[in-house]
Amino acid sequence: MACARPGGTPAEWWERLAARLIEGFVFGVFYYILFIVLWAAFRTVGVSEATAGRLPGVVAWFLAGLGYTAYEWVALSGAGRTFGKAIMKIRVTPRDLPRAALLKRALVYPGPVMLMGIPLVNLLGGIYVFAVGMIILIDKPLQRGPHDRLAGTFVVKDLG
Numbered sequence: 001m002a003c004a005r006p007g008g009t010p011a012e013w014w015e016r017l018a019a020r021l022i023e024g025f026v027f028g029v030f031y032y033i034l035f036i037v038l039w040a041a042f043r044t045v046g047v048s049e050a051t052a053g054r055l056p057g058v059v060a061w062f063l064a065g066l067g068y069t070a071y072e073w074v075a076l077s078g079a080g081r082t083f084g085k086a087i088m089k090i091r092v093t094p095r096d097l098p099r100a101a102l103l104k105r106a107l108v109y110p111g112p113v114m115l116m117g118i119p120l121v122n123l124l125g126g127i128y129v130f131a132v133g134m135i136i137l138i139d140k141p142l143q144r145g146p147h148d149r150l151a152g153t154f155v156v157k158d159l160g
Contacts (some may be wrong), residue, residue, distance in 0.1 A: 007093030008156035010143045013136055016155055019084035031064035061117030068113055073106040091158045105151035
């Protein structure tokens with residue numbers, strides 16, 4: 001059983017993971033739609049052949065990652081949670097944080113998703129995402145990641 005902290009009881013690691021997976025699925029669909037559209041557009045103008053077919057993926061990852069980062073920032077600035085967090089009944093606290101702090105949080109995680117289309121950088125990005133998850137698991141009892149620490153946030157159960 002998790003102990004109470006400022007703003008409530010910390011969310012379990014699996015609740016946070018489930019919220020990210022829900023959002024990741026939705027933004028993954030967004031990425032694939034972007035990729036198909038960009039691939040068709042770049043192929044039409046002959047750009048795909050010049051870049052070995054990688055440019056549509058790089059641009060799609062960048063746009064989807066930028067969209068995810070912007071969405072997280074706006075959602076946390078307003079409601080204090082994203083749709084994945086709402087489904088899992090968890091939220092980010094405190095609610096009265098400046099938008100700049102929440103922007104830092106969104107840029108640290110999930111911001112690096114913007115770079116996932118770049119070869120080799122995607123490997124480093126995967127390692128980073130794994131490391132963030134491990135930090136959340138071992139940071140007892142608060143279960144905060146680097147993005148939470150930077151912004152001064154906690155992810156808590158929404159019991160109300």
